[in-house]
Every structure is written in C-alpha cells, then in structure tokens.
Amino acid sequence: MPWSKIKPIENEPDFCSEKIKDCRRISYHEAVREGVYQALEQDPNVFVMGQGVDDPSGMFGATKNLHQKFGKERVFDTPLAETALTGMAVGAALGGMRPIYFHNRPDFLYLAMDQIVNHASKWYFMFGGKVSVPLVIWTCIGRGWGSAAQHSQALQGLFMHIPGIKLVMPSTCFDAKGLMLSAVKDNNPVIIMDHRFNFKQNGIVPDYMYTVPIGKGIIRKNGRDVTVIAVSHLVTDSFYVAQELMSEKIDVEVIDPRTLRPLDEEIILESVAKTGRVVIVDNGWKTAGVTAEISAMIVEKAFKFLKAPIGRVACPDLPTPAGYTLEDAYYIGKPEIKEAILKVYSYRG
Amino acid sequence: MKISNEKKLELFYEMLRIRRVQERIEALYMNDEMKTPVHLCIGQEAISVGFCSLLQKEDYISSNHRGHGHYLAKGGDLNALIAELHCKTGGCSKGFGGSMHLIDVSVGHLGSSAIVGGGIPIGTGLGLSSKMKGSKNVSMIFFGDGAADEGVLYESLNFAMLKKLPVIYVLENNQWSVCSHVSARKAGENIFHKAPSDLLFSSKIDGNDILSVYEIAKQVVERARNGFGPSFIECETYRILGHAGSLSQDPKGYRDQEEIEQWKKKCPVINFQTILIQDQILTTSILSEMEQRISYEIDVAFSNAKESPLPTKEDLYTYIFCE
Numbered sequence: 151m152p153w154s155k156i157k158p159i160e161n162e163p164d165f166c167s168e169k170i171k172d173c174r175r176i177s178y179h180e181a182v183r184e185g186v187y188q189a190l191e192q193d194p195n196v197f198v199m200g201q202g203v204d205d206p207s208g209m210f211g212a213t214k215n216l217h218q219k220f221g222k223e224r225v226f227d228t229p230l231a232e233t234a235l236t237g238m239a240v241g242a243a244l245g246g247m248r249p250i251y252f253h254n255r256p257d258f259l260y261l262a263m264d265q266i267v268n269h270a271s272k273w274y275f276m277f278g279g280k281v282s283v284p285l286v287i288w289t290c291i292g293r294g295w296g297s298a299a300q301h302s303q304a305l306q307g308l309f310m311h312i313p314g315i316k317l318v319m320p321s322t323c324f325d326a327k328g329l330m331l332s333a334v335k336d337n338n339p340v341i342i343m344d345h346r347f348n349f350k351q352n353g354i355v356p357d358y359m360y361t362v363p364i365g366k367g368i369i370r371k372n373g374r375d376v377t378v379i380a381v382s383h384l385v386t387d388s389f390y391v392a393q394e395l396m397s398e399k400i401d402v403e404v405i406d407p408r409t410l411r412p413l414d415e416e417i418i419l420e421s422v423a424k425t426g427r428v429v430i431v432d433n434g435w436k437t438a439g440v441t442a443e444i445s446a447m448i449v450e451k452a453f454k455f456l457k458a459p460i461g462r463v464a465c466p467d468l469p470t471p472a473g474y475t476l477e478d479a480y481y482i483g484k485p486e487i488k489e490a491i492l493k494v495y496s497y498r499g
Numbered sequence: 500m501k502i503s504n505e506k507k508l509e510l511f512y513e514m515l516r517i518r519r520v521q522e523r524i525e526a527l528y529m530n531d532e533m534k535t536p537v538h539l540c541i542g543q544e545a546i547s548v549g550f551c552s553l554l555q556k557e558d559y560i561s562s563n564h565r566g567h568g569h570y571l572a573k574g575g576d577l578n579a580l581i582a583e584l585h586c587k588t589g590g591c592s593k594g595f596g597g598s599m600h601l602i603d604v605s606v607g608h609l610g611s612s613a614i615v616g617g618g619i620p621i622g623t624g625l626g627l628s629s630k631m632k633g634s635k636n637v638s639m640i641f642f643g644d645g646a647a648d649e650g651v652l653y654e655s656l657n658f659a660m661l662k663k664l665p666v667i668y669v670l671e672n673n674q675w676s677v678c679s680h681v682s683a684r685k686a687g688e689n690i691f692h693k694a695p696s697d698l699l700f701s702s703k704i705d706g707n708d709i710l711s712v713y714e715i716a717k718q719v720v721e722r723a724r725n726g727f728g729p730s731f732i733e734c735e736t737y738r739i740l741g742h743a744g745s746l747s748q749d750p751k752g753y754r755d756q757e758e759i760e761q762w763k764k765k766c767p768v769i770n771f772q773t774i775l776i777q778d779q780i781l782t783t784s785i786l787s788e789m790e791q792r793i794s795y796e797i798d799v800a801f802s803n804a805k806e807s808p809l810p811t812k813e814d815l816y817t818y819i820f821c822e
Contacts, residue, residue: 233654
C-alpha cells in the first residue's frame with residue numbers, strides 16, 4: 151500500500167508538556183485542515199491556493215473539501231507555475247489578502263525560489279518597512295515508497311539560511327493547528343515545512359481557535375543528562391528513545407524548537423546550561439544544515455557548559471535513493487538517535 | 500480619438516518633468532553623492548506617462564529597476580525619490596532600497612523589483628487581490644524586453660487570462676538588455692500577440708508617440724476596469740543612455756552611434772513639443788513657465804535630500820520582521 155494511503159493510526163506520545171486533558175483527539179490532517187478552515191472563516195481576506203487543493207484527496211486531507219464550503223474563488227487549484235504563482239501570492243498579499251499556498255512537496259519550492267527569496271523575504275526590509283507580505287507557504291516532506299531524490303527533500307536548512315522568512319516545523323496535531331493559525335495571522339512570509347510521517351498521528355486538539363506562538367520552542371520531556379533538540383516527526387522518535395533510556399537511568403531532555411527561524415535560542419541554551427551534553431536531530435542534510443546551525447549557535451553562546459562534543463544526527467549528504475533497502479540505509483531514526491545520545495552521554499574528555 | 504488641449508499639455512508636462520529629473524540625476528551622478536545604481540529612462544517617458552495618465556490613485560502599478568518614470572508618472576513623491584537616490588532616511592524606502600527599489604504606497608506603487616521579470620507575477624497578484632475584493636482597481640505592470648525573455652511572463656499571462664484579471668502588461672521594448680540586442684535574444688514576435696483576442700487584448704505600438712500610447716492605454720484600462728480581462732501592449736522605444744549610470748559610463752562598441760542618433764530623432768518629448776507648438780497649444784511662455792516650475796521642484800528635492808539624515812548603524816536591524 152503506498153504511503154499516500156496511510157491512515158492516521160498512532161496516537162501522539164503523551165508529551166509531558168501537554169496540559170490539555172479531557173479533549174478530543176483528531177488526526178493530523180484534520181488538525182491542519184481545522185486551522186485552515188477557521189482562518190478562512192475568520193477572515194475574508196484569507197484564501198487557499200495550490201496544485202490539487204480541491205482534488206478528492208485534498209493535500210493529504212489538509213484542504214479536503216474546503217472549496218465546497220468556501221467556494222472555488224477562495225480555494226482554488228493552480229497551474230503548474232510555481233514562480234509566477236508565488237509572485238502572484240506575494241502581489242495578492244501586498245494588495246491586502248492573506249494567501250495560503252499549498253505544495254505537496256518542498257522539492258517544488260526550488261521552482262519558486264526567485265519569488266520566495268528575492269521578493270517575499272525582502273519586501274519588508276527593502277522598502278524600509280513600508281509594506282509587508284503576509285503569506286503562508288505550506289509544504290510537506292515526503293518519505294518512503296520509492297519517492298526518490300526529487301520527492302523527498304527536506305529543505306529546512308536552505309530556508310533557515312534566509313533572513314525575512316519565518317520557518318515553522320510542527321510535530322504534533324496541537325501545534326499543526328495552532329502554528330497554522332499563527333502563520334496566517336503573521337504579517338510576514340511564513341513557510342510551514344511539514345512531514346508526511348506527522349500525518350500518521352492522532353493528537354489532542356481543542357476545537358476552538360488558538361495559536362501557538364512562532365519563535366517559541368517547547369520541552370517535550372524534562373531531563374538533566376542530555377539535551378536532544380529534534381525537529382518535526384523526529385521529536386516523536388526522540389521522545390520514545392528518551393523514554394527507553396529512562397530504564398538505563400539516562401535522563402534525556404527533549405526540546406522541540408517548533409520554529410527554526412526565529413529560533414528559540416533561550417530554551418535551548420537553558421537546557422544546555424543544565425545538561426552540558428547535546429544531540430541535534432534533523433531529517434535534512436548534515437552539511438550547512440539545521441544541525442550545523444544549531445551546533446554553531448550553542449558553541450558560540452554556551453561553550454563553557456559543554457561537557458562533550460555535540461552529537462549530530464542528520465541525513466547523509468546524498469540525494470535520497472528510491473529502493474527500500476537503500477532508503478533504510480539512508481534515513482535516520484530511533485537507533486541513530488539512541489546511539490548518538492549514548493555516545494554523548496558516555497563521553498569523558 | 501479627441502484629446503483635449505489641456506490633456507495634451509498635461510501629458511507633455513509630465514513627460515518633460517520626468518526628462519528633466521533624469522537629466523539632473525545624470526548630470527550630477529559622477530559627483531558620487533547618489534551612491535546607488537541608477538537606470539535612467541530617457542527616451543521612454545511617453546510610455547509611463549501615457550499609461551499612468553489613465554490610472555486612478557488607487558490603481559496599482561508594478562515597476563522595475565528602470566523605474567523612476569513609472570514612479571513619477573503614477574504620482575510618486577519626487578522628494579522621496581531623490582532622497583532615496585542619496586540613500587537618506589527621507590527616501591521612499593528610507594535608504595534601504597536605493598534607486599531600483601522605489602515605493603509609494605499612497606499612490607498604489609507597492610515596490611519595484613530589480614530581478615528582471617520579478618514584478619510581473621507580483622503585479623498579477625495585485626490584480627487578483629482587486630478581483631477577489633470586488634474593487635474596480637486595475638493593476639499595470641511595466642517590464643522590458645529582457646523581462647519578456649523570462650518564463651515567468653508566460654506563467655503570469657496564462658494565469659491572468661485564466662482568471663480574467665484586471666491586469667495590463669506593458670512591455671517597453673527598448674531594444675537593449677544591458678549590451679545584448681533584442682535580436683540576439685528573441686526568435687520572432689512575442690507569442691502573446693497571437694493570443695485569442697477574447698482572452699488577451701494585444702497590440703504593438705510606437706512607444707515614443709504619446710498620443711498613440713494614450714489612446715491604447717484608454718482602451719486597455721477600460722477593458723480591465725470593466726472586467727474584460729488582461730491586455731498585453733508592446734511599446735517600441737529606445738534606451739538613449741547606457742544600461743546604468745551616467746552617459747560616460749556606457750561602454751563603447753556594442754551599438755552604433757548612428758542607431759542612437761536615429762532614435763534621438765524620435766524623441767518622445769521633443770517631437771510632442773514641436774507638434775504642440777505647431778498646433779499653437781504650447782507657447783514659448785507656457786513652456787518656459789513649465790521649465791521654471793520643474794527646475795525649482797528639482798532644486799528643492801535635491802536640497803531636501805542633502806539635508807535629510809543618513810540612516811545609521813542603529814537602523815540596520817529595524818526591519819527584520821513586521822509586527
């Protein structure tokens with residue numbers, strides 16, 4: 151069965167940070183969709199565009215049937231013209247609208263780079279704050295089922311490099327909805343880089359409108375021995391590893407930055423000051439990527455607390471292979487996270 | 500089409516004003532007080548003036564790196580333009596944009612891109628916003644023959660036709676992209692002249708003849724405003740000066756002096772002036788009054804620009820994100 155048919159079956163782990171009990175659980179796609187739905191309902195200037203947003207599967211369910219409720223004017227399919235359509239969204243935003251542009255893969259954002267990087271990200275700065283571009287670009291990293299090198303790229307490292315863009319990577323259903331609403335509300339270009347594996351989850355999601363602040367990370371599990379900073383679906387993997395390691399008396403703290411730009415440096419540095427041992431986990435490439443940037447930030451700002459070299463768990467610097475035996479060799483997960491934690495934990499310099 | 504004498508004088512005045520502003524910038528550029536790459540539009544004034552004269556204040560324009568004329572013709576503030584060229588806080592972009600990034604929100608100019616073709620989809624999106632909001636505002640996009648080489652023009656026009664957007668695509672074919680002639684870059688006519696007329700109104704006009712420009716502009720603005728969709732107008736014109744900077748900075752040898760001389764004979768400002776004098780619409784006294792008024796306005800703008808403070812190190816991080 152192809153991964154695109156994967157149904158939400160797993161519940162999110164009961165993160166210690168979840169405060170809301172006695173609340174319904176819904177699937178990840180329902181959470182994203184509810185965020186978009188409520189944004190459309192709230193503000194007539196919000197609209198949804200993208201290839202296939204109105205097709206029967208509706209962007210993995212995230213935009214399913216929204217066109218029936220809000221009409222084809224506000225939820226519309228687009229030509230396969232990412233450069234122009236991104237620029238068009240920038241123009242519409244300048245004209246007072248709040249577009250949400252959906253892409254089913256980050257790989258296609260390469261086609262829109264001119265408008266994202268040369269235009270959307272710079273407009274506020276370049277015109278001395280006279281105008282801003284309230285634009286949400288949503289995209290979802292693919293993985294598995296032979297997706298190969300052009301349908302599975304995790305490009306957060308690339309976008310984290312660019313000033314003027316907010317970069318969001320949710321990991322729970324609760325955050326998927328709350329960060330979507332924050333992104334739409336934001337007056338700047340926001341990229342939401344989601345992951346197909348997140349779509350396997352169910353989670354606690356209140357039915358009312360709420361926002362999760364952009365630029366604020368969260369501690370998913372408190373610990374005092376090792377700090378693990380993980381993004382997107384790897385937060386869940388890291389959390390399970392941390393639970394496993396409890397039996398070995400290793401107390402791991404798991405931090406989910408939720409936003410890579412602006413990055414919540416404070417939550418990371420406070421944790422590093424406590425543990426002195428760090429592992430950073432990201433599903434993008436290693437070189438000059440998210441793990442590299444966060445490592446450098448920690449070394450610059452918390453060097454005196456470090457008791458061991460920083461561990462980095464990231465995908466190898468290779469295009470993604472298609473075959474499943476090669477995929478197994480390529481991707482990182484719980485075993486690699488565990489190995490890195492143990493290495494950093496046991497290091498005595 | 501009947502154009503009143505008052506309108507003719509108005510069009511002439513706007514062209515003359517843009518010409519004189521450009522000439523002043525050119526004359527002072529080598530003093531190095533305007534530390535930003537200026538792309539002057541001498542020879543192309545009829546296009547921005549003719550098209551913008553049909554727009555309302557609330558209508559949008561999308562401009563480009565060679566954008567002083569569009570900015571002024573749409574009603575952009577001259578003082579803020581000259582201050583921006585001096586990289587001062589009084590500039591339209593507070594010294595963060597420079598000559599290629601002009602803006603005047605109060606007249607529907609929401610910022611110009613210096614990535615060739617970059618403003619085309621943005622202007623298209625401004626048209627979409629008008630349509631979605633149910634307003635009557637139109638969006639007019641100025642771009643050059645270099646931008647017409649870009650694939651984004653095809654993508655944008657397709658979308659504008661698909662959605663019947665109130666957008667006017669104005670191609671200023673000034674023959675040269677830096678030092679590359681259009682003949683080295685373009686196979687035949689622009690394909691959009693072959694689009695079905697119900698989807699796209701297209702026309703090729705003499706962009707140096709203000710009355711032709713005005714006439715076509717009136718048609719396409721009405722078409723857009725009344726919901727009949729986009730237009731594509733190619734205006735034949737010529738870049739009299741070099742790609743950027745003052746005349747002395749134009750590299751020699753890529754084009755014939757004879758070519759420049761031939762086009763100077765087609766000067767949109769001087770030729771219209773001659774016609775207006777012949778037709779006794781413009782008199783020497785009106786002309787000299789116009790010249791004085793413009794000259795004074797430019798003097799004031801340059802003197803204001805010099806007095807405006809420079810942005811400082813403290814300002815650098817002011818515009819990271821909009822709250």
